[in-house]
Amino acid sequence: MAITREEVLHVARLARLSLPEAEAERLREQLSAILDYVKQLDRLDTRDVVPTSHAIETGTPFRDDVVRPFGDREALLANAPDRLNDCFRVPRIIED
Amino acid sequence: MAFETVIGLEVHAQLSTRSKIFCACSTAFGAPPNANACPVCTGMPGVLPVLNRKAVECTIRTALATSCTVQRRSVFARKNYFYPDLPKAYQISQYELPVALGGHVDIEVDGGTKRIGITRIHMEEDAGKLVHEGEFAGAQASLADLNRCSVPLMEIVSEPDMRTPEEGGAYLRRLHDILVYLGVCDGNMEEGSFRCDANVSVRPVGQVAFGTKAELKNMNSFRNVEKALEYEIRRQVELIEDGGKVVQETRLWDANAGVTVSMRRKEEAHDYRYFPDPDLLPLIVDESWVEELRGTIPEMPAEKIARLARQYGIPRYDAGILASTRALADFFEASAAIYGGNPKTTANECVHWKDAVLAGTLSPETIAHAVEDRERGTISATASKTLVELVLSTGKPFRTLRDEQGLTQVSDTSSLDILVDKVLAASPKEVEGYRAGKAGLLSFFVGQVMKESRGKANPKMVQEVLKKRLG
Amino acid sequence: MANVPVHEWTLLEAARMVREKKISSRELTGAILARIEALDPKVHAYITVLPEIAAAQAAACDEEQAKGTLRGPFHGVPVGLKDIFCTRGVRTTCGSRILHDFIPPYDACVTEKVLAAGAVVPGKHNMDEFAMGSSTETSFFGATRNPWDLSRIPGGSSGGTAAAVAAAMCFAGVGTDTGGSIRQPASLCGVVGVKPTYGRVSRYGMIAFASSLDQGGPIARTVADAAALLGVIAGYDRRDSTCVDIPVPDYLAAAERPVKGLRVGLPKEYYEGEGLSPEVRAAVEKALKALTDQGAVVVEVSLPHTSFALSTYYLIAPAEASSNLARYDGVRYGHRAEGASGLIEMMSRTRAEGFGDEVKRRIMIGTYALSAGYYDAFYGKAQKVRTLIRGDFTKAFEAADVLLTPTAPTPAFRLGEKTGDPLTMYLSDIYTIPCNLAGIPGISVPCGFSSEGLPIGAQLLSKSFREETLFTAAGAIERALPVRRVAPLEG
Numbered sequence A: 001m002a003i004t005r006e007e008v009l010h011v012a013r014l015a016r017l018s019l020p021e022a023e024a025e026r027l028r029e030q031l032s033a034i035l036d037y038v039k040q041l042d043r044l045d046t047r048d049v050v051p052t053s054h055a056i057e058t059g060t061p062f063r064d065d066v067v068r069p070f071g072d073r074e075a076l077l078a079n080a081p082d083r084l085n086d087c088f089r090v091p092r093i094i095e096d
Numbered sequence B: 001m002a003f004e005t006v007i008g009l010e011v012h013a014q015l016s017t018r019s020k021i022f023c024a025c026s027t028a029f030g031a032p033p034n035a036n037a038c039p040v041c042t043g044m045p046g047v048l049p050v051l052n053r054k055a056v057e058c059t060i061r062t063a064l065a066t067s068c069t070v071q072r073r074s075v076f077a078r079k080n081y082f083y084p085d086l087p088k089a090y091q092i093s094q095y096e097l098p099v100a101l102g103g104h105v106d107i108e109v110d111g112g113t114k115r116i117g118i119t120r121i122h123m124e125e126d127a128g129k130l131v132h133e134g135e136f137a138g139a140q141a142s143l144a145d146l147n148r149c150s151v152p153l154m155e156i157v158s159e160p161d162m163r164t165p166e167e168g169g170a171y172l173r174r175l176h177d178i179l180v181y182l183g184v185c186d187g188n189m190e191e192g193s194f195r196c197d198a199n200v201s202v203r204p205v206g207q208v209a210f211g212t213k214a215e216l217k218n219m220n221s222f223r224n225v226e227k228a229l230e231y232e233i234r235r236q237v238e239l240i241e242d243g244g245k246v247v248q249e250t251r252l253w254d255a256n257a258g259v260t261v262s263m264r265r266k267e268e269a270h271d272y273r274y275f276p277d278p279d280l281l282p283l284i285v286d287e288s289w290v291e292e293l294r295g296t297i298p299e300m301p302a303e304k305i306a307r308l309a310r311q312y313g314i315p316r317y318d319a320g321i322l323a324s325t326r327a328l329a330d331f332f333e334a335s336a337a338i339y340g341g342n343p344k345t346t347a348n349e350c351v352h353w354k355d356a357v358l359a360g361t362l363s364p365e366t367i368a369h370a371v372e373d374r375e376r377g378t379i380s381a382t383a384s385k386t387l388v389e390l391v392l393s394t395g396k397p398f399r400t401l402r403d404e405q406g407l408t409q410v411s412d413t414s415s416l417d418i419l420v421d422k423v424l425a426a427s428p429k430e431v432e433g434y435r436a437g438k439a440g441l442l443s444f445f446v447g448q449v450m451k452e453s454r455g456k457a458n459p460k461m462v463q464e465v466l467k468k469r470l471g
Numbered sequence C: 001m002a003n004v005p006v007h008e009w010t011l012l013e014a015a016r017m018v019r020e021k022k023i024s025s026r027e028l029t030g031a032i033l034a035r036i037e038a039l040d041p042k043v044h045a046y047i048t049v050l051p052e053i054a055a056a057q058a059a060a061c062d063e064e065q066a067k068g069t070l071r072g073p074f075h076g077v078p079v080g081l082k083d084i085f086c087t088r089g090v091r092t093t094c095g096s097r098i099l100h101d102f103i104p105p106y107d108a109c110v111t112e113k114v115l116a117a118g119a120v121v122p123g124k125h126n127m128d129e130f131a132m133g134s135s136t137e138t139s140f141f142g143a144t145r146n147p148w149d150l151s152r153i154p155g156g157s158s159g160g161t162a163a164a165v166a167a168a169m170c171f172a173g174v175g176t177d178t179g180g181s182i183r184q185p186a187s188l189c190g191v192v193g194v195k196p197t198y199g200r201v202s203r204y205g206m207i208a209f210a211s212s213l214d215q216g217g218p219i220a221r222t223v224a225d226a227a228a229l230l231g232v233i234a235g236y237d238r239r240d241s242t243c244v245d246i247p248v249p250d251y252l253a254a255a256e257r258p259v260k261g262l263r264v265g266l267p268k269e270y271y272e273g274e275g276l277s278p279e280v281r282a283a284v285e286k287a288l289k290a291l292t293d294q295g296a297v298v299v300e301v302s303l304p305h306t307s308f309a310l311s312t313y314y315l316i317a318p319a320e321a322s323s324n325l326a327r328y329d330g331v332r333y334g335h336r337a338e339g340a341s342g343l344i345e346m347m348s349r350t351r352a353e354g355f356g357d358e359v360k361r362r363i364m365i366g367t368y369a370l371s372a373g374y375y376d377a378f379y380g381k382a383q384k385v386r387t388l389i390r391g392d393f394t395k396a397f398e399a400a401d402v403l404l405t406p407t408a409p410t411p412a413f414r415l416g417e418k419t420g421d422p423l424t425m426y427l428s429d430i431y432t433i434p435c436n437l438a439g440i441p442g443i444s445v446p447c448g449f450s451s452e453g454l455p456i457g458a459q460l461l462s463k464s465f466r467e468e469t470l471f472t473a474a475g476a477i478e479r480a481l482p483v484r485r486v487a488p489l490e491g
């Protein structure tokens, strides 16, 4: 199952991975090979099979509605590549 | 060509929990940037979400109050997209299997009732806030404050059942009432606790298929929703009449300009790649929990209006105003319980002092005493108003103030006689005129006596004494 | 006590020596740090060594012991952590450039538990980037070498932990296993590795790769050491919604139990493939003989969907990873690309620079498998096949108490041998992957050596939350097949 160059570029955009030209072609080949391989699953009839998304069958546990402040804002911000006024600073959002 | 409008509304309501939906940070509004944040809601590596039980309860109670079917098993899903206000780069939401399906609310339009379907209700987390440095258009950078991240939201999606902006507005107000009644949302639209997006399309009357819809965002009041819908309907109809075509897009309401504007987006189509969140197991809601929560559902606005009108014999219109806010209706009932009298007077007082009632600065005793003293003729309407204002400014009890201020109404005829004599002696011309047949002058004398008494005289009795004296 | 042979001691022996004051934690920790200094330049099992912190922890342990208190069963004993477990105030990289300078303000649950047991953490172990790999060659910090043959890989992704344990650069370590990442390197490095039942060990603070498959577990030189360490890190944690609240049994006692009457299933599909090396097959047969000699009985079982497990895994794991790794966007922590003109460019370049090829490949596959129009054909399909694979195990465990299989098809391969071809590399996890898909526990226990002197491991699998059975069977194999535990590296 061949994945097209356009699909590779589209997926890279979705995944926010900038992709040099040369890399796109190599990835296209590798992804095609992997997708070819996994296509073997089509041999199985799974019409009546319920999907498994968790290995555990109980319901999700709850927490009580109690506030426990983390209390160390500086530690949250300390890793930021860029910050200002106790906020995370990012380049402008509007793309031209 | 005649057109019909089709409107569906999506409401995002912030649930009234103390802590966030998946972590223990506070949901309080207005904290300094990133003060209400922790490793979980800022999406640090390796941390995990744990579901707030109260958020689930708020949502189930809303589902019950809107006649939805609560799902025994629902699933949290990840909605994946990149944005600096979304720390994990996915929003935990519910997608294929939401917690509630298939309900409705009834709205009143044109003197009748119309049923608006609710497609689904699901839970999700809010995103953070971005502030643009400098002017928006020329901003070189943006600042992310993640305090709002993971604040619990409930998304309520209506069926496309509304046909006019008024119906849209009526549905929103009714839904707002229900949520505030339930205490699951504070309903504050300015702080974003209750937000609405609208899907709107038009089609030629008689056409079954829906027209192409536009999604409207950024309307932060009921009135703005109605105005935006009105504008957008006109825009779409004019576009079609001019031979154009409506394109599916998101449009922002610009309240200042009174127009909707297309949100120009990059070409990249949305592809949220939803899948079940592996970090949260399915939400299982058993029947006994649902029943327990059903027991906590208070009387809903429509039922309350009917009951108030029936029980107190007040007009439906008045009952509607009282029931528009649960706190106001409760206040009215508390006042009426202290002093029965004529509930219509109590209702009028409650509506008159609504702001103070809702601000919590007035007690039901104050209104009950004010109504009782007036009905018994102890004080005048004017004095009553003055006294309530004094209660608000001094905080002293109504009757203490009444006695201190000497505002008790003059009702004994002997003291009225003195006042009447004084007025009649000062206006011989008018006395002559009245006796000559100008009956309308009676109100002049009443007014003069009231003025002399500084509002303390009982107007009914003044009239009687005057009539007697003027023979 | 420079001539004390600390490398010959097991975790439990070292703990006893400290407890009985035959050696101080300072001396024990010093000896381990000295071994790291001497050997790690060759092996590169550590991304970060923590000499000062470890020395301070050891000193504190000695002081407390002098006052009569012991923190826990591993008081004063060096136990390492894969660099996937967050350590408060200590850089945690997950083997990636994108987290090369990340300092978590919190400890993982596993970190807390290891410290609460009294252990001293000498450093953070090397790993495949974001645990994606089978050879520890995808680490941004350079490959780890197999202590038994430095030209070979140690397996992966917990290759640093397995190599550090095999080279006695710590007494034990905690790794993570998403598709074999504990068992396969344990097998290739001649040590014991346990992938517990999904939900047995908290994932809180353990950097996510594929959340529905990831599980932390011990790597140690003996079955008893692994059992003791699992006893410490297992248990309920309300911060992880998928962590199960059931009591932690006495695994150590289970390792001593007899295997008489134990039903050992041999899933025929695991022995049929062409990829299985004859030497590995022979070694696993010796393990089987060890069990039957002690009274275990053999049953034939079938896991008919085995050949679909790899495909299933290589859709589910990348799909979850594509979402889990989306948070590395250069906004709040980690690497950020310089000089980008706008937000999208900043994020895209940050991620392109910060992630290695294997991680990018899996993000791409996972994004594709979840994207509009492909979900049902790929991710949805894989989730359904996952149900079939789980069903295979449920059925097999009606007939058998444990399943015995090879852990990896071959002994350790050479560095660079498989880096060019992702699919061939993926095949080295063929026996370990189904266990993660089913959520059941597995263990790899050494059972022999190849003619080239490379370790070989046997894998045992059991029903969920029956780790005790695994320790019982592995203990029996270990007693019958005593093998050299510490790699013969010159000090």
Ligand SMILES: [Mg+2]
Pocket (backbone or CB within 6 Å): B012, B124, B155
């Ligand atoms: Mg939403």
Ligand SMILES: [Zn+2]
Pocket (backbone or CB within 6 Å): B020, B023, B024, B025, B036, B037, B038, B039, B040, B041, B042, B150
């Ligand atoms: Zn938080």
